[in-house]
Amino acid sequence: MSEPWYAPVVGRDMAIDLGTANTLVYVRGRGVVLNEPSVVAMNVRTGALLAVGIEAKRMIGRTPGYIQAIRPLKDGVINDFDVCEKMIRHFVAKVHQRRFAKPRMVICVPSGVTGVEQRAVQDAAENAGARRPVDIIEEPMAAAIGAGLPVHEPAGNMIVDIGGGTTEVAVISLGGIVASESIRIAGDELDEAIIAYVKREYSLALGERTAEEIKIALGSAYPLEEELYAEIRGRDLISGLPKTVVVSTEEIRSAIEEPVAAIVDSVKVTLDKTPPELAADIMGRGIVLTGGGAMLHGLPERLHAETGMPIAVAENPLFSVAIGSGLCLENRKVLKGVLSSSGDG
Numbered sequence: 001m002s003e004p005w006y007a008p009v010v011g012r013d014m015a016i017d018l019g020t021a022n023t024l025v026y027v028r029g030r031g032v033v034l035n036e037p038s039v040v041a042m043n044v045r046t047g048a049l050l051a052v053g054i055e056a057k058r059m060i061g062r063t064p065g066y067i068q069a070i071r072p073l074k075d076g077v078i079n080d081f082d083v084c085e086k087m088i089r090h091f092v093a094k095v096h097q098r099r100f101a102k103p104r105m106v107i108c109v110p111s112g113v114t115g116v117e118q119r120a121v122q123d124a125a126e127n128a129g130a131r132r133p134v135d136i137i138e139e140p141m142a143a144a145i146g147a148g149l150p151v152h153e154p155a156g157n158m159i160v161d162i163g164g165g166t167t168e169v170a171v172i173s174l175g176g177i178v179a180s181e182s183i184r185i186a187g188d189e190l191d192e193a194i195i196a197y198v199k200r201e202y203s204l205a206l207g208e209r210t211a212e213e214i215k216i217a218l219g220s221a222y223p224l225e226e227e228l229y230a231e232i233r234g235r236d237l238i239s240g241l242p243k244t245v246v247v248s249t250e251e252i253r254s255a256i257e258e259p260v261a262a263i264v265d266s267v268k269v270t271l272d273k274t275p276p277e278l279a280a281d282i283m284g285r286g287i288v289l290t291g292g293g294a295m296l297h298g299l300p301e302r303l304h305a306e307t308g309m310p311i312a313v314a315e316n317p318l319f320s321v322a323i324g325s326g327l328c329l330e331n332r333k334v335l336k337g338v339l340s341s342s343g344d345g
Contacts, residue, residue, distance in 0.1 A: 014095065015106040015325035016088070017142070018121065020073045021164025021187060021292065023053075023087070024319065025095050026326030032319055033095055038164075040087050041069045052090040061207040075184035076110035076139075076166035077117045081124060088128035105130040106325045106339065110166040111138040112182030135339040137325050139163070140170035140180060143290040145335070146324030147314035151175055156278030157285065160267055160303075161321065162293025164188050167263050169270040171278055175337045179273040181266045187293050189259040190215050197255030202245045204234040215296075218252040221260045222298030222305070249297075263293070264306050271307060286310030290320035 015026040018038070025034040036053030043050055045066045051059065060069040072084035096103065105125050109118055122134040143161040144151050151157060152175045161168040164187045170180040191211040198204045198211075206214075210232065218230055228249045236243040267287070271279060287309050289300065295318075300311040314320045328335040 013104040017322040024322035028329045085124045102131040106135045140168040142321045142324035146320035156281035158282045158287045162291040181270045185262045190256045203237040206234045220297040221302040290314040290317045
């Protein structure tokens with residue numbers, strides 16, 4: 001059967017990694033062309049869209065009352081449908097100047113989503129101008145393909161994708177997920193843990209963006225060779241005035257210990273569910289980490305210490321899911337088995 005969509009306009013079809021923290025867009029033949037925060041700034045009085053992506057993220061915690069910086073995805077699923085649709089429409093328009101283009105789309109979803117949540121993603125994409133049917137790929141599968149793992153071989157490949165809202169752990173063999181675990185604990189929970197710790201220990205109120213910066217600079221999952229110190233600024237909860245305190249990497253490590261331990265446990269649970277033959281493969285091949293959370297200092301060492309498995313971080317952890325879903329566009333016939341679409345197609 002011929003597939004008429006395959007040839008008409010080169011570089012029209014796209015894959016979208018619709019993440020809680022960032023949205024990435026891959027266009028066929030061009031690679032990843034957009035990487036922006038999943039944030040939308042709205043005027044709540046008029047309902048007007050003020051900014052999307054990087055510009056909107058700059059506004060978080062800095063807007064007057066009538067302007068709201070909204071993150072339309074929470075824990076990997078759509079939290080605000082209308083705003084999410086506007087955001088997808090904006091990103092599609094940014095990538096495609098031609099208004100008449102109705103691109104074929106592949107969209108990533110966490111492996112633990114319900115049918116209703118998956119349908120919401122497909123509807124948002126269709127309403128934003130995607131051609132039907134919208135193909136869906138599970139994030140760990142996309143991450144594994146993007147990280148260059150041989151997913152179609154009859155051998156165990158283990159992927160741990162730590163994003164903003166979800167951590168996806170999966171063992172993949174013969175193009176299918178054999179064992180998996182999806183938990184709604186990831187980068188956002190690390191930020192929240194830092195905010196709670198600084199509030200409790202120093203009576204200091206931090207904003208989301210500051211917490212994220214502290215996580216990137218000082219966050220670690222395993223003792224470092226040299227512990228670091230840094231100043232952090234926030235608002236004193238007692239006096240209400242701005243205040244600066246000095247914190248160490250050791251303190252931040254203890255602050256984020258609970259969510260980090262939950263991520264490590266999800267890896268152990270998945271290994272426990274893995275058939276022995278595949279577990280032996282993983283012992284030889286190792287576990288691959290992708291997603292923004294893979295860049296947390298000391299995480300590979302911590303996972304190695306707790307599981308005994310070799311751990312590797314993907315070459316481009318932030319882009320793995322987008323690249324993997326993009327490769328499904330490029331080699332659609334080869335990778336058709338890993339996609340599921342709405343309706344027949």
